[in-house]
């Protein structure tokens with residue numbers, strides 16, 4: 316199906332999210348949509364899939380003008396969107412979610428649906444237990460489930476809004492192969508991303524948006540420098556690798572045994588020093604989060620000890636970890652990090668209250684404004700967090716990290732961030748390291764781990780490697796280890 320969007324305009328109050336954007340996507344192709352944070356990519360795709368209505372402009376499918384009043388209508392026309400943050404029902408099972416929205420709903424033939432789920436999951440190499448509750452899945456697994464659901468619904472235009480952020484390198488390879496296959500079968504695939512290498516690897520054509528406007532359209536062979544210039548309106552220099560000197564041990568993990576219903580980490584030993592940045596690499600769900608949560612005081616270890624700055628905190632409550640200067644920034648920003656419905660000002664007041672009993676809202680607003688400026692958040696003090704673009708939600712989370720901190724535990728701090736914003740975030744994190752904070756960072760971006768971390772710990776199915784000096788690692792070796800080879 317050929318998709319045409321013509322002269323689309325969309326504003327949210329004073330924010331002009333899209334101005335005169337046109338896009339044509341041919342059937343049988345993978346079309347990239349590239350742009351910096353807040354460029355309007357998600358808004359454009361929400362309009363195409365029926366989640367939002369444009370203020371002006373039209374949409375044509377195979378030359379026929381269409382107007383969708385809801386995503387369900389979009390889906391009936393064969394347009395499905397895989398969102399950046401999972402849009403599922405966490406309290407229900409994988410199978411229930413898979414069947415959700417299907418004509419017949421939950422009364423549908425469950426056995427048939429179960430079979431379809433298994434077949435699709437096998438085709439992609441995804442390992443999803445149909446009876447698991449969705450809130451026990453990782454972000455990546457939830458994305459996988461949603462992708463399978465859309466395919467099962469028979470979409471002809473598949474929109475993927477940054478689909479690779481939560482999944483492992485081998486899963487990405489499989490996903491890309493599947494997307495190519497879907498394109499060969501005649502589907503139109505729209506691939507929203509910040510990552511230039513993904514555009515190069517996958518896309519037959521790419522449209523670049525900048526600040527709500529069309530910046531250009533490019534076909535291979537791509538020049539990364541040209542794409543960056545289209546995205547940001549100027550070249551963006553890459554930083555040199557930096558060696559931050561290390562201080563005293565901050566985090567000392569001894570023979571830690573910790574687990575949940577599906578995974579168990581055995582005898583983990585790790586010391587992180589002041590100023591050190593340790594990267595945790597592995598497929599989503601390989602145990603990184605267990606270690607992070609144990610070190611944040613959110614889950615109790617079964618055995619072993621956790622010491623922070625010499626104090627034994629094993630088995631102590633989360634509040635004791637907070638008091639010791641341990642801060643945890645989770646991956647799931649809209650469920651655990653931010654509170655939908657609350658504004659930016661309200662979020663900052665929760666973390667930095669300006670009064671004991673009464674809040675001076677005038678001052679609160681001014682403080683929020685200051686942080687918005689400092690962290691380059693595209694939003695206003697009164698903006699509710701769910702109205703921010705994904706990248707700006709991430710910046711907000713970072714702006715909410717209290718100072719000083721002894722130990723920062725960050726999951727995917729640059730997930731969903733464009734090149735320039737990622738550099739900016741890492742600058743902030745390095746600044747913390749230089750001030751003596753110890754950092755432990757989970758990321759699926761191996762290149763970024765290699766670039767910024769002193770040492771890297773690799774996880775595979777609950778196995779945990781010794782910390783490896785990042786300078787002695789190659790991207791290739793790291794990729795193999797993550798896939799369970801060469802241990």
Ligand SMILES: Nc1ncnc2c1ncn2[C@@H]1O[C@H](COP(=O)(O)OP(=O)(O)OP(=O)(O)O)[C@@H](O)[C@H]1O
Nearest residue numbers: 327332352353354355356357358702703704705706
């Ligand atoms: N519901 C909303 N209410 C108010 N403003 C909004 C809303 N949705 C989006 N915006 C604003 O519109 C602009 C474009 O946002 P959009 O999410 O489309 O960007 P994006 O290119 O997808 O960015 P990212 O890569 O960070 O997700 C941003 O300035 C954003 O804050």
